[in-house]
Amino acid sequence: MTERAPIIVVGGGHNGLVCAAYLARAGRRVLVLEAAARAGGCAATHEFHTGFKVSSIAHLLYGLDAQVAGDLNLTQHGLVLAQQNLRSVALHPAAEALVFEGDSVSGAGLAAADRDAFRRFIAARRRFAAVLASWHAAPPPRLALHGWRDALPVGKLGWSVRRLGRKEMRELLRVATMSVDDWLNEYFTNARVKGALALDAVLGARAGPRSGGTVFTSLHRAAGGGSYAVPQGGMGALSAALAHAATAAGAEIRCQAKVAGFEVVAGRVSGMRLASGETLACSAVVSALDPQQTLLGLLGARHLEAEFARRVQHVRATGTAAKLHLALSRAPEFHGLKTQDLGQRLLIAPDADYVERAFNPAKYGEYSPQPVMEVHLPSVHDASMAPAGQHVLSAIVQYAPHNLAAGWPAARSRFLETCLETLSRHWPGLRASILHAELLTPADIAGRVGITGGHWHHGELALDQYLMLRPVPGAAQYATPVGGLYLCSAGTHPGGGVLGTSGRLAAAQLLAREAAP
Amino acid sequence: MMTREHYQHAVYPTPFHPRTSAANKLNLWHRWKDCTVADAYTDVSLEYTALRNACTVFDLSPMTKHRIDGPDALAFMNRLVTRDVAKIKPGRVGYTVWCDDAGQVIDDGTIFHLDAGVYRLCSQERQLDWLQDSALGFDVRIHEETTEVAALALQGPTSCAALKCLGLTGIETLPPFGMRSFPFAGTQLQVSRTGFTGDLGYELWIEPGQALELWDRLFEAGSAVGIKPMGTLALEMSRVEAGFIQAGVDFLPADRAVRPGRTRSPFELDLAWLVDFSKPNFTGRGALLREQAQGSRYRLLRLDVEGNKVAKDAFVYNGRQKVVGVVTSYVWSPAVKASVALASVETPWGRADDELWVDIYYQKELQWNRKMARCRVVAGPFYAPARRKMTPAPEF
Numbered sequence: 001m002t003e004r005a006p007i008i009v010v011g012g013g014h015n016g017l018v019c020a021a022y023l024a025r026a027g028r029r030v031l032v033l034e035a036a037a038r039a040g041g042c043a044a045t046h047e048f049h050t051g052f053k054v055s056s057i058a059h060l061l062y063g064l065d066a067q068v069a070g071d072l073n074l075t076q077h078g079l080v081l082a083q084q085n086l087r088s089v090a091l092h093p094a095a096e097a098l099v100f101e102g103d104s105v106s107g108a109g110l111a112a113a114d115r116d117a118f119r120r121f122i123a124a125r126r127r128f129a130a131v132l133a134s135w136h137a138a139p140p141p142r143l144a145l146h147g148w149r150d151a152l153p154v155g156k157l158g159w160s161v162r163r164l165g166r167k168e169m170r171e172l173l174r175v176a177t178m179s180v181d182d183w184l185n186e187y188f189t190n191a192r193v194k195g196a197l198a199l200d201a202v203l204g205a206r207a208g209p210r211s212g213g214t215v216f217t218s219l220h221r222a223a224g225g226g227s228y229a230v231p232q233g234g235m236g237a238l239s240a241a242l243a244h245a246a247t248a249a250g251a252e253i254r255c256q257a258k259v260a261g262f263e264v265v266a267g268r269v270s271g272m273r274l275a276s277g278e279t280l281a282c283s284a285v286v287s288a289l290d291p292q293q294t295l296l297g298l299l300g301a302r303h304l305e306a307e308f309a310r311r312v313q314h315v316r317a318t319g320t321a322a323k324l325h326l327a328l329s330r331a332p333e334f335h336g337l338k339t340q341d342l343g344q345r346l347l348i349a350p351d352a353d354y355v356e357r358a359f360n361p362a363k364y365g366e367y368s369p370q371p372v373m374e375v376h377l378p379s380v381h382d383a384s385m386a387p388a389g390q391h392v393l394s395a396i397v398q399y400a401p402h403n404l405a406a407g408w409p410a411a412r413s414r415f416l417e418t419c420l421e422t423l424s425r426h427w428p429g430l431r432a433s434i435l436h437a438e439l440l441t442p443a444d445i446a447g448r449v450g451i452t453g454g455h456w457h458h459g460e461l462a463l464d465q466y467l468m469l470r471p472v473p474g475a476a477q478y479a480t481p482v483g484g485l486y487l488c489s490a491g492t493h494p495g496g497g498v499l500g501t502s503g504r505l506a507a508a509q510l511l512a513r514e515a516a517p
Numbered sequence: 518m519m520t521r522e523h524y525q526h527a528v529y530p531t532p533f534h535p536r537t538s539a540a541n542k543l544n545l546w547h548r549w550k551d552c553t554v555a556d557a558y559t560d561v562s563l564e565y566t567a568l569r570n571a572c573t574v575f576d577l578s579p580m581t582k583h584r585i586d587g588p589d590a591l592a593f594m595n596r597l598v599t600r601d602v603a604k605i606k607p608g609r610v611g612y613t614v615w616c617d618d619a620g621q622v623i624d625d626g627t628i629f630h631l632d633a634g635v636y637r638l639c640s641q642e643r644q645l646d647w648l649q650d651s652a653l654g655f656d657v658r659i660h661e662e663t664t665e666v667a668a669l670a671l672q673g674p675t676s677c678a679a680l681k682c683l684g685l686t687g688i689e690t691l692p693p694f695g696m697r698s699f700p701f702a703g704t705q706l707q708v709s710r711t712g713f714t715g716d717l718g719y720e721l722w723i724e725p726g727q728a729l730e731l732w733d734r735l736f737e738a739g740s741a742v743g744i745k746p747m748g749t750l751a752l753e754m755s756r757v758e759a760g761f762i763q764a765g766v767d768f769l770p771a772d773r774a775v776r777p778g779r780t781r782s783p784f785e786l787d788l789a790w791l792v793d794f795s796k797p798n799f800t801g802r803g804a805l806l807r808e809q810a811q812g813s814r815y816r817l818l819r820l821d822v823e824g825n826k827v828a829k830d831a832f833v834y835n836g837r838q839k840v841v842g843v844v845t846s847y848v849w850s851p852a853v854k855a856s857v858a859l860a861s862v863e864t865p866w867g868r869a870d871d872e873l874w875v876d877i878y879y880q881k882e883l884q885w886n887r888k889m890a891r892c893r894v895v896a897g898p899f900y901a902p903a904r905r906k907m908t909p910a911p912e913f
Contacts, residue, residue, distance in 0.1 A: 267797040301654025302589075302596055306800040307618040309653050474618075481803055 013041025016288030018503030024249035045236025049436035063224015129222035136494035191351035199349035208359030268483030290458035319442030319454035343380030365405035402442035457496025532728035571743025572673030616801030621771035672718030679739035715759025
């Protein structure tokens, strides 16, 4: 018997690698095609200045699917965490930093009422996030009920809310669509606490804390467990471990193999054309690229029905997060930050209004003159990231909309200046310490890893693009309407962040639907 | 083209209005899309009789028309409609339907393959938004040309003779669903052997500027063979006799439906022959495949109703008790001397052994009466004269 064509996984990001590993472990022949020189996608490490390495896009690990980590023995395949349970630290240019750890917050000027409110707030957020987490572990329920197999997950979804008890269920339903600003105002008077929690809700989103549905995004982030970790060697080390797990299971990974398009025969994906002109046959395809790139770019709308294609086109995916990398000649001295907190998760979001004001220009295609930031210095706990005594600063900077009205080539240097200005307010000695600066705008990210709109989550994480609506009805179960074509990116349920769950669930769907040779 | 004065008018004249208004002795009009068209000119029965015994002219200009061309025109058309457009060669016309993703009919219409890769889509409803939505990913141009083409339907047994008198040499060799161009008044007169009456007939397409000259010369040429203008009421009689369905009457365009279950699939409109599953993709294909496997909810029936009362607004019963559907179109057919109707019934009713009835409410001198009438299911059109398919077309 001739060997059957492989299942091709398009894109070697974390979800693609997870999916490939599960498929290979199930005995399938798997080929991963990665356009870049190394697998990793948004979970990668690169050297941006001689001797200085940084996590290229995502820089903190929160909510990595524990089942994936266990099933694939990631520790055995080389994943080491340099740091776990990072504290979140809210910087202020003129005050001592606030430190958030678990359900406690500390710092000068905090009223006892705020500390108490923070405990209650975290308890409520955990309770509700646990409901979301229970949904995230399995494929989204189907609303088109074709028997008990479909009705059961819908029932479970309802039950997961109902079992909170009547009071808490009502509370979850009340807050689920609210703006996080309104929610925070119910708990807190301290502006800085609200600012930090508001930033948590809108990181990676095209939304401000007063946008509706940002309680949901806050819960989505918290559903990962609410704790942050950093792999030794940066996020690329996670991808290396995943790649190792996949190849150890028998998958083949081919890098510098950019896919140009899919071949479709009789309504089924039969192979693909590479940018090099090479063609490859396949028995099925799982795309770890975002849904729009996959369905409208590589497949083509003509292979889809009209309304479905239109839904895909209208997936909201305008990235607003930029990435700033600085090679520093010395350790930073942020105002009000204790030395032991330098390697923690540093937040620049002094109050919720500041965050909302930072978002305002993004609505009109402009960047924030005073951006918010999530800053991390991987070199504090990982000597492999920078030469001794020197440091790497990695920051997610918002808001920097992909569709910048002025165009990014013209605005790039001004925005970099804005970022440095913002950081300088917290550390006046910054500029004298910079050896090299690298700014990745959403346009750069779109070009670098091929994500539509440069959107980290492969489509806005929002209630209208969640559960059975992610990425669109008709493809929410990882299978697309086109035979043999599956989606496994963050654009599918349960969505963005470096989770790996989409890869795991997509693999299970494919294995259930595509008979083994 | 829409001018800036559009808001001053609720309704527009067609390019033939100077002639149709002069001929409209009854001054009976209604609005078809944005245009005024005649219900009847002299007498509905006379117009109908002229159609079935001589020939009549119907002003078709308000029909919605889109021109579709560009490198992907064929691929676009094939993804849009349910049938295989590759089989409609240049110079040919094809009847088709198109569906939404749920396999529910949005509209029916005719595809004119004007020139290699250039199509005209004629439909009852406006389709520009749907066509543009469907164009995502196709290199195709879509242009609405409703007001740029004036059209007349010349239908009836002497229609071919009238065109020969007009000087269209060789027109009798044009087969059904064929299309041919003739030089006329310094422009091109496009003639297709198509129509909505189930009779021998043609549709004539011309630039609006030459519309009146076409009307005048056509009536002059047809005077010897009984040509008459015909309004919408007589057309409606003939289309029901022919068993043709109409959007908004026999089915609700899917894009207008609010309530679930109100729309119909091609199978449910007796149009299975238009659905070509050998095409790998078209909008509605997935849903129609599932329907084919699982069965349809409804079926369209052509009913011959006992007695001489028309089945207006009637429910359809099985065994006099159980309501199984509704009549959607009805007419007293002078040609077949019967009350006939189109009905949409739930499956599986209308099988050979089923006993279908309609309840008919009718008035006599302001007194309402009700009667139940037995129905016989008729396969195919109620009236289908052999001449409609004959090539060469008969003289009369």
